[in-house]
Amino acid sequence: MHDDAARPGSGDGDRAREVLRAPAFALFWSATTIRAFGGSIAGVAFQILIVTSLAASPFEIGVLSALSVVPYLFLGVVVGALMDRWRRQRTLIFTSIGRAVVLGAVPVLLLVDALDFWSLAIVILMLGVLTLFADSAAQPFLPHIVPRSSLVMANARLGQSETVAGTAGPALGGALLNLLGAPFLFAFDAAINAVSAVLQSRIRVDEAPPLPRASGRHIGHDIVEGMRYTYRHRTLRPLALSVHIWFLANSIVATVFAVFVLRELNLEPWAFGLALACGGVGGFLGALFAPALGRRLGAGRAILLGRLLVILPWVALAVAPVSAASGLALLLPLISVAQFVYGLSMGIEDANDIGYRQAAAPDAIQGRMNSTIRTMNRVIFFFGALLAGVLATVLGYPLTLGVAAVIFAVAAAVVGLSPLRRARHEDAADLES
Template sequence: MRDVAARPGSGDGDRPREVLRVRAFALFWSATTIRAFGGSIAGVAFQILIVTVITASPFEIGVLSALSVVPYLFLGLIVGALMDRWKRQRTLMVTSIGRAVVLGIVPILLLLDALDFWSLAAVILLLGILTLFADSAAQPLLPHIVPRSSLVMANARLGQSETVAGTAGPALGGALLNLVGAPILFAFDAAINAVSAVLQSRIEVDEAVPSPRAHGRHIGHDIVEGMRFTYRHRTLRPLALSVHIWFLGNSIVATVFAVFVLRELNLEPWAFGLALAFGGFGGFLGALLAPALGRRLGAGRAILLGRMLVIVPWAAMAVAPISASSDLALLLPLISAAQFVYGLAMGIEDANDIGYRQAVAPDAIQGRMNSTIRTMNRVIFFFGALLAGSLATFFGYPLTLGVAAIIFTAAASVVGFSSLRSARHDDLEGLES
């Protein structure tokens, strides 16, 4: 199965160039970046509202947290199939407008003193559904905006801006919340999404019209076809399995790391924030290095490098002789270094992973391929988080982080012992299923 002609610049002679000089990508990047900043700012505001305004119980907090994942669990595969038949550019515009409207409702509810658990739950659920549609449209749209040879660089630029947004956004959101209050902050975030919709609308892109379904076929057949393509493909299968295993390990560290550091090791909140900032810097640097590493090592070995690097910080945290009585001069450098390497690994592998997926899959199945991988990742993350709680309860935090390091090792092994290891971004054989 080939889709060479469907992509601009898909020939061997292409040379990667700075994608921000491509007008369509510059607009796409700008819209995505300001939306990411808005999401990070709103994330802090939502957390504060949950604790201070509606005074949610621990059970209610858990429900609100789960609502952001629920759309992926129940709609992920369906939306992915729709994205292979709908206009992805139009979907991104509509979802940005939808987010602006939903976020604009929050200040009205606050001013009317009508914000309660149920209304906030409805807002979070609607935002989760809109984000699902936006994510499902963005990844398959990108190969229409930049040449195939520039996909890794494009994903690296997106990763860099999202890392900065994820690092600086919460601090900015906390400061703005204190300065202007929650109603104005949410109105500001609604305006950001409106601007994002305007930027998105200015992108000129040609999207192929999908062929009509054969008689007797329905969306279920489309979903199955996407899953078969993903898990039968020579290089996509090990890529998907590896990232699924990686998500299991990541669900464990994401669940227990903060509790271990803040509660078990008694690290001060300011020191914890500083360590997370090192993770953001590592992620930015990894995304900066990702295109060059992908060209020099090839896609498979660059992904393998990232998978191997991520083992190091959690294995070190598992065996390091640290406790609540450890000196801050030991704890802070260790935890900061662990976060830096963790971020560096993700920055390197994300751009190469996503770029390779986008290059290897035909346009007609991009939405389903991405949604298959993304939905399975979130299902695994959901159950992995539950597993992490049980492991930490019965075996303690260091051993739980050690289990995560073993799982990350398994994820790297899938890449290292499969045909994916020798895959390259410029290898047109990867376009064959």
């Protein structure tokens, strides 16, 4: 199986089989899924520690939130270049062990009453760096354990489990926090990461060593080569640009949506949570349908479908004549349906987007291509969140959501008016950059 996965085009004529039946992917999926649940559960404890136990100021909360993104801004393309030089499986194992150690230190600090703002900041920063390395290794590693024809299904299965973890994990974490306390949650997440490392170590895969770097070349040359490949490729260029524009719009809605719904529309917290759960259901169903849509429509049209769907909920919220006086009977269905369509769109496009990227790029440049797109997305999200605050202040929340919908439409137009629209997963590796 590993040899087939390494050869572009092998097995492409066969209909994608259920990837969870493949032992290597089953181990990878299991490690990723339990880690996602552990992260969602521990995330509740982090939020409560920051707001209550540490009594952090708004500025300190902002600093702690930014620390999880900072590693991507400063190290993203560097780590991506390293992933084309390092063994990716080994990186995944070491990062899981590293997270287990860092998370295991938190209950110790809590028990000795030594956890303060600075120590928690160090923990969050270290976890951010480890997550960056893990994410940068995981995407280029997947094509080594899954045939190219099954990449969309593999990403869909990962998306489904992560959606369930993101939806159910916080609720479970809140319950466990009340019953057992924060030290137990962090110890539990540390143990989960240790188990994840064991599962990752059992994956049987042959990673070919990278070609030696030519004389006179250094990591800077590798980074530039990755950027040139990404932004000169016939279909990866419009895909990357569309994703960047999508992230700008998403940074706006992610920043203002909760404030708009909870503060201006005065929706009850339980109703807000229910609406978010509908988004999780939509994401799960979108990932479930993504492989079939990718096969039937082609990668480009499946991505375009997701890009078009995401416009609808934000247009609806921008133009709907609702206010705090509208009442729960009107607000809850509107916001729940909007979240469902939002999640559905992401479920459809994510699996096809990532699967196409993994199939289109050679293994030797996978790490750099993915890190180039991922790092630029984080930069855009960072500044988009700042822009969202300005827009909400000047235009108000509904018009700001309308601006986001227009930006989402531009992201769809980039796909619809480019060669990416006609791209298919089975032809990805045959394209010339």
